[in-house]
Amino acid sequence: MTLPDPEPRRLPLRRMPRSVWARQHPTWREASPSVIGGALKRALARPSGNWFVLAASSEVRTDRPFGRVVSGTELVAWRTPDGAVHAGPGACPHLGAPLCRGAVTEGNLVCRWHGLSLGPGGMPGWSPFPAHDDGVLVWVRLDGCGGEEPTEAPVVPERPRADASIAAVESLAGRCEPEDVVANRLDPWHGSWFHPYSFVGLTVTEVPQGPNPDPDRLVADVGFRVAGRWGVPVRAEFTCPEPRTVVMRIIEGRARAAWWRPTPRRWAPTATGSRAPP
Ligand code: FES
Numbered sequence: 027m028t029l030p031d032p033e034p035r036r037l038p039l040r041r042m043p044r045s046v047w048a049r050q051h052p053t054w055r056e057a058s059p060s061v062i063g064g065a066l067k068r069a070l071a072r073p074s075g076n077w078f079v080l081a082a083s084s085e086v087r088t089d090r091p092f093g094r095v096v097s098g099t100e101l102v103a104w105r106t107p108d109g110a111v112h113a114g115p116g117a118c119p120h121l122g123a124p125l126c127r128g129a130v131t132e133g134n135l136v137c138r139w140h141g142l143s144l145g146p147g148g149m150p151g152w153s154p155f156p157a158h159d160d161g162v163l164v165w166v167r168l169d170g171c172g173g174e175e176p177t178e179a180p181v182v183p184e185r186p187r188a189d190a191s192i193a194a195v196e197s198l199a200g201r202c203e204p205e206d207v208v209a210n211r212l213d214p215w216h217g218s219w220f221h222p223y224s225f226v227g228l229t230v231t232e233v234p235q236g237p238n239p240d241p242d243r244l245v246a247d248v249g250f251r252v253a254g255r256w257g258v259p260v261r262a263e264f265t266c267p268e269p270r271t272v273v274m275r276i277i278e279g280r281a282r283a284a285w286w287r288p289t290p291r292r293w294a295p296t297a298t299g300s301r302a303p304p
């Protein structure tokens with residue numbers, strides 16, 4: 027199937043070729059387990075500094091605590107009046123109350139059960155974790171979960187200019203192995219087959235070559251369906267800058283860079299940025 031030219035014109039919409047689901051070109055031969063598995067293995071081997079996404083920046087506030095379980099660790103986060111973000115264990119060190127049900131008063135976390143006040147410095151038995159706000163996402167460093175060499179800051183991929191883009195974060199609850207999510211994202215071949223309502227004519231045009239590929243990326247041409255046969259053809263690049271991030275960039279076509287991040291949480295929400303790729 028040939029997709030329309032993705033070069034920008036006044037309107038990005040194009041009439042997509044007619045497609046019948048069962049008559050698409052089968053992609054199982056190209057969706058090689060060794061290519062996907064190799065890309066996953068290289069992604070998992072990249073350093074993360076033990077940083078995990080905790081929340082959207084807008085979810086962590088000065089007027090109330092935020093709670094979430096990340097990689098099996100119950101966490102609470104809040105901001106002090108200067109805007110700085112803080113995170114710590116989610117259970118109160120007194121009798122274990124969920125601190126996310128408490129309050130934030132003058133920059134301190136106050137437990138709902140008996141009023142214990144916890145500041146960013148913590149107290150014996152309750153030590154905050156390093157936290158980082160990159161402007162879109164709040165990250166927390168969990169050295170006990172990551173088991174890697176800790177770093178000062180997370181690996182944040184290059185993003186579009188903040189003043190020329192829109193940030194959107196979506197959190198979804200799921201029970202899964204994090205690497206399965208990443209492996210799924212490194213399989214663009216399933217796009218037109220599994221999501222025919224969203225994607226049409228997906229063709230992978232570039233795969234990483236050899237054991238140490240440079241660039242280490244997958245590139246796919248795909249039409250994003252908008253309504254009926256109308257859609258936007260783009261060329262999308264997929265890369266993994268660290269073990270828990272897959273970045274999709276639109277490198278040709280009308281839509282501009284988007285990026286996507288699965289975060290490992292079992293029984294907990296997953297934060298993602300922007301639109302999910304195929
Ligand atoms: S459980 Fe938090 S103050 Fe008692």
Ligand SMILES: [Fe+2]
Binds near residue numbers: 216217220221303304
């Ligand atoms: Fe999918």
